[in-house]
Amino acid sequence: MSGATFTTVLNCMDGRIQEPVLSYVREDSGCPYVDNLALPGPARAFSEEGEPYLLGLIEKGLRVSVEVHGSNSIYLVAHHDCAGCPGGKAEQLTLLRQAEAQVRDWFPHVKVKLLWVNEEWKVEPVT
Numbered sequence: 001m002s003g004a005t006f007t008t009v010l011n012c013m014d015g016r017i018q019e020p021v022l023s024y025v026r027e028d029s030g031c032p033y034v035d036n037l038a039l040p041g042p043a044r045a046f047s048e049e050g051e052p053y054l055l056g057l058i059e060k061g062l063r064v065s066v067e068v069h070g071s072n073s074i075y076l077v078a079h080h081d082c083a084g085c086p087g088g089k090a091e092q093l094t095l096l097r098q099a100e101a102q103v104r105d106w107f108p109h110v111k112v113k114l115l116w117v118n119e120e121w122k123v124e125p126v127t
């Protein structure tokens, strides 16, 4: 238990992963409320091919969750068969680590965790 009421997910919008990710994060964080920022393939927004408006929207959403809701943990999600962030697992995890570096830079005092949703729609922590 973190003591915080809210935790934060930067999620893909893909309908197949919403419930698995939200229930994993609720359990892992111990927080009853999960702020779910769901966009198409969000890890890609942090790369050179990403669209700047999407990155701005991500930063805005994360700031509201951290600064207004007091979240002290952010989960970054990538998944199998992502339409918004095509590429295999290795490629997507590289993008996810770039995203992690930027999010840590924005929020140095917040815990950042990476998640991969596999081809069976099960959530795996990325170490």
Ligand SMILES: [Zn+2]
Binding pocket: 012, 013, 014, 040, 041, 079, 081, 082, 083, 084, 085
């Ligand atoms: Zn996706």
